[in-house]
Amino acid sequence: MTGDESVFPPNLSRLSRADWLAALKRIGEQNGFTEPLGRAHAAVFVERGDTLLVSFESTPGIEALSETRTPLGFEMVRQHNWSSLSVLCHSDTWFRDPRVYEFFDHLLDDGFFDEFDCVLFYGAGPCGYAAGAYSVASPGARVLLLQPQATLDPRLTEWDDRFADQRRRDFTSRYGFAPEMLDAALRAHVVYDPREPLDAMHAALFHRPGVTRFRAPFMGGALQAEFMALDLLPAMLKAVAEDRLDRQGFATILRARRDHPPYLRRLLAQLDADGRTHLATMLCRNVVSRMHAPRFRRRLAQLEAVEDDTGT
Template sequence: MELDGAIRVDLTTVSNAEWYAHIGVIGEEAGYFEPLGPKHSVFFAEEGPVLLVTFETRTAIRARPGDQLPLGHAIAKGNLWSNLTIIADEESWYRDPAIYAYFDRLVDDAFFEDFDRVVFYGAGPGGYAAAAFSAVAPGATVISLQPQATLDPRVSGWDTRYEKMRRTSFTDRYGFAPDMLEGAGEGFVIYDPNEMLDAMHAALFTRDYVTRLPCPNIGGTIEAILAEMNILEPMLVLACEGRFTASAFWQLYRARRDVRHYLRNVLARLESKNRTVLGAILCRNVVRRLNAPRWVVRLNRLEAELMAKGITLPPERPAPIPDVAALDKDTTG
């Protein structure tokens, strides 16, 4: 399995053990790769004075096309930055004493002080971990997608999605993620306020040093949709450059207007509220801007429903193109 030679192996066909061996070789060449207990490992590549710390699962990494390396490594390497990725074999919320000990060791070695800027990133369980472990690097920027604040049933017993984690302690070290963010330079929590349980967790992150970025209708797979919008990597690049702000995010997030997964979510929400006129206006907007035959069919159906009620759509404005954000506001009313 050569890395830079002529012989290359299709990593989608290799076993997990072979895949670990592959990234282990890369890690040893770039920095190091080592296990952290039986279910986690750490990949470190040293390239420059900016450090991107990511929390990723083996499944998510192996689902990435191409080299099947961590997202954090792909972004950092392309910009000559350093990368530290904690890899979980499964969704563990990174609650493992071996991980605590590893970060303790980094703190004792003043590891994070060697970098001009540190960014922590994760989604879901990784979003929880990014917030929780950011405590080791005061002043770091944290971007957390739909994180859980804790799975301690005394605090979030209303979240019944992760029953297998009920016996895992969230009350010892690095436990309650919102509190661990206290030393961060700035934290950003991105979530869909229409996803009730995610929104309840996000509410627990109400702190002066945390900016919550509610994204109605983005759904429960935020990382995947941001990647589909081609804005996930630009977000992390801006953060590593010290330029990520709420304003910068909203500017990037305008890309949602062309992402059909997101647009379908908006339409489904409008239809669930019987907002037929707004649904038809959305379909008309999509048909005008995108090559979307299925949306033509949906538009025809909605217009027929409205015509049967004696309702016609208002004239279409020639410019500017209606912003789907206006429809977002209507869905929350």
């Protein structure tokens, strides 16, 4: 382990894969528990406060998105003294594995979740599916899902051709249909970009009592990466834990995208595609007045030149 081991979370970014896995195992053993769940999954529990974040994450995702190469829950341990249960997969499995079923069965039977005042399940994409599906093991939990799949059962989602090779997985047995599993949650929140058709179609399947769907237009098909780049997830998770995430609160949090170049580029591209030159000009003027944005400055010059030629 590199750096000061008394600091949590430690910086594991320079470790080899084998040393990294060993460090995560040691962190769990020293602070709570570590449990392998077959060859494809593992769980790491860090015990701190009375709020528990159950995050579903992939090891490639952690390596790509975390500066310290640690699970998202570790950051909430640092910021808010929460407890963290990180359920990890080594590739996108949607956590459809009997060992994972048994793990959550045991947690439920042992009353593990009853030890906490607040339990929050979180995941994105395939991990969002899993967070929704396994949240049923903790009735009364809060849930935050970013662009989750509802199921890959082809009888329901044959229109989603992104994961055709995964349809052989069993999505019909225990912990199967994620929207139905949310019926036990106190509240659930599903965030998606309505301009991503397949994500929006999955989000529609989550239209159930107790589930609020939040639209994040022009944020693209990798919401977790975009939200982490904007450092929005800690605030969103805390708002969910405190039952404060409503539409107004979400809109306030999402205002940070006004300074996010990928969002602004997508918005400009759509305005150009729709021929809405006046709005495109207004957008470019706003952006160049606030930030260094050569692409927007060039596009503004083009738009203003057209205005001069046409006299509009």
